[in-house]
Amino acid sequence: MGKITYKIERFDGEKSYLQEYQFEHEPGKTILWGLIKIKEEIDPTLTFTAACRSAVCGACAVRVNGQAMLACETPLDAVLKRYDTDTLLIQPLANFKVIRDLVVDWEPKAERLAEVKPWLIPHDVFSPQTGCRQTPADFKKIDTQAGCILCGACASECSKLSADDSDFYEPFIYAKAGKFVADSRDKASQERLEATFNKGLWKCMHCVECVTKCPKKVAPGQEIAKLRQLSIKRRLPDNPGARHAVAFLKDIKDTGRLNEMLLALRTEGVVKSAKRLPFALRLLRKGKLNPFHFPKPVKGIEQVRAIIKAVEEAEK
Numbered sequence: 570m571g572k573i574t575y576k577i578e579r580f581d582g583e584k585s586y587l588q589e590y591q592f593e594h595e596p597g598k599t600i601l602w603g604l605i606k607i608k609e610e611i612d613p614t615l616t617f618t619a620a621c622r623s624a625v626c627g628a629c630a631v632r633v634n635g636q637a638m639l640a641c642e643t644p645l646d647a648v649l650k651r652y653d654t655d656t657l658l659i660q661p662l663a664n665f666k667v668i669r670d671l672v673v674d675w676e677p678k679a680e681r682l683a684e685v686k687p688w689l690i691p692h693d694v695f696s697p698q699t700g701c702r703q704t705p706a707d708f709k710k711i712d713t714q715a716g717c718i719l720c721g722a723c724a725s726e727c728s729k730l731s732a733d734d735s736d737f738y739e740p741f742i743y744a745k746a747g748k749f750v751a752d753s754r755d756k757a758s759q760e761r762l763e764a765t766f767n768k769g770l771w772k773c774m775h776c777v778e779c780v781t782k783c784p785k786k787v788a789p790g791q792e793i794a795k796l797r798q799l800s801i802k803r804r805l806p807d808n809p810g811a812r813h814a815v816a817f818l819k820d821i822k823d824t825g826r827l828n829e830m831l832l833a834l835r836t837e838g839v840v841k842s843a844k845r846l847p848f849a850l851r852l853l854r855k856g857k858l859n860p861f862h863f864p865k866p867v868k869g870i871e872q873v874r875a876i877i878k879a880v881e882e883a884e885k
Contacts, residue, residue, distance in 0.1 A: 573649065574656040575603055577615065580667045600648065601629050601640035617671035624784060627720030631671050632660040637722035639784045662725035664734065678724070678739055685746040685764045690757040707753040714748035714792060716785040717741055723779035723789050729772060737769035740779035740789030747792035750799065766800050771810025812836050822874055825867035830860055
């Protein structure tokens with residue numbers, strides 16, 4: 570391969586524009602290598618952030634051809650091969666305010682993160698003299714979440730944040746909260762759980778982008794699921810999301826199939842469900858809804874129940 574092109578989305582404080590840079594390809598390099606080469610040899614005004622070059626600090630996260638990734642650990646050759654091209658589009662992270670070029674503003678995100686108090690609040694039994702000891706088994710429960718480097722890749726790709734971020738935290742915030750909620754040394758578990766519950770815990774769209782884009786395999790989506798389960802166990806205020814999950818599980822346990830008529834009633838209640846009557850009538854006319862259909866247990870329902878029981882036992 571000869572020359573390659575970076576098409577970079579730049580921002581000067583007032584407007585965004587695309588600028589192309591072409592340079593000689595070198596095998597075995599990273600996306601970040603290309604950005605540094607441009608800044609040092611072609612255009613010193615190009616602005617981006619990077620520090621460790623070892624996938625530890627998270628500072629170099631950008632979007633490459635629309636996908637968030639760490640520039641320092643992403644092999645350039647692999648991306649060129651994946652898209653079968655010699656031109657890459659480099660953009661700042663989405664769902665962040667852009668300061669300049671590829672640099673985004675982390676201040677509002679940090680303020681939202683502080684709302685869940687992402688630091689250890691130890692039980693009174695601990696002291697500066699004794700420290701906050703933890704068994705290997707308890708540490709293993711939070712080991713993965715501890716790997717979050719706050720790169721912002723999950724927030725960039727989150728469909729819910731793109732639609733509306735006013736009632737939903739960034740995925741990494743749920744992951745940070747989940748870590749301390751599960752930490753055996755911490756005494757503020759309930760406080761953090763309530764903070765996430767009150768900020769859209771049940772509004773995740775399940776797009777799984779935060780799971781697939783996390784360079785550290787933290788899987789914020791799974792932490793959201795764990796926090797939801799805990800909110801039900803601890804009987805936090807009733808809401809449609811929790812009611813839907815409980816009703817869904819009950820149907821699967823009872824028959825292995827969803828009872829769609831009752832599922833809506835159990836989720837939204839009689840009053841809200843009644844508001845959907847015109848829609849229900851249209852479904853009836855089209856033969857898409859049968860109010861007199863009550864599913865019978867599927868063949869092998871005992872095996873289904875055994876699987877559910879095994880999962881519930883494993884989660885205790």
